[in-house]
Amino acid sequence: MGQVKLSPVRSSRPFTRRREGVTGFAGLTHHTDAGSVYTSIAFTDRLVDEGIDPSVGSVGDAYDNSLAESQIGLYKSELIHHDGPWRDIDQVEAATASWALWFNTQRTHRSIDDLTPLEAEQLDYARNEPVGKAG
Numbered sequence: 001m002g003q004v005k006l007s008p009v010r011s012s013r014p015f016t017r018r019r020e021g022v023t024g025f026a027g028l029t030h031h032t033d034a035g036s037v038y039t040s041i042a043f044t045d046r047l048v049d050e051g052i053d054p055s056v057g058s059v060g061d062a063y064d065n066s067l068a069e070s071q072i073g074l075y076k077s078e079l080i081h082h083d084g085p086w087r088d089i090d091q092v093e094a095a096t097a098s099w100a101l102w103f104n105t106q107r108t109h110r111s112i113d114d115l116t117p118l119e120a121e122q123l124d125y126a127r128n129e130p131v132g133k134a135g
Contacts, residue, residue, distance in 0.1 A: 024051075031055040077101065 030052050039056060047054045079099045087094045104117045112120040 026051040027053075029053045029055050031057065033057055074103075079104075 012022050028051070030047050034054070034056050075096075079095060080086075080092075083095060086095075106116060107115045108116055109120075115123070
């Protein structure tokens with residue numbers, strides 16, 4: 001068998017953050033699907049070495065994917081089923097881009113105090129001190 005490429009080991013967000021000067025990942029959980037790269041010994045060892053708890057979702061269900069499933073449900077009900085039928089994939093792609101922009105910048109969400117995701121993110125950044133550069 002060929003060797004599995006482990007590029008996610010080097011490119012995962014925590015490791016990028018370390019290069020940016022962020023340290024101290026204790027208590028962080030890295031949750032992923034059960035793909036072979038993410039369940040490899042090398043990847044898991046790297047997480048543990050960094051103090052990150054690996055977490056792999058169950059196979060064959062959507063229980064650990066509820067956020068994604070909820071998002072897909074909103075996408076289908078607010079755009080795909082609401083505005084269809086669609087002529088072609090290009091029309092769906094253009095409408096999807098517009099919907100994503102609207103969803104993140106104009107649609108308020110009860111779960112985040114009737115803010116848009118953009119407003120909630122900006123508020124979060126304002127409440128938390130930025131991480132300085134290493135050096």
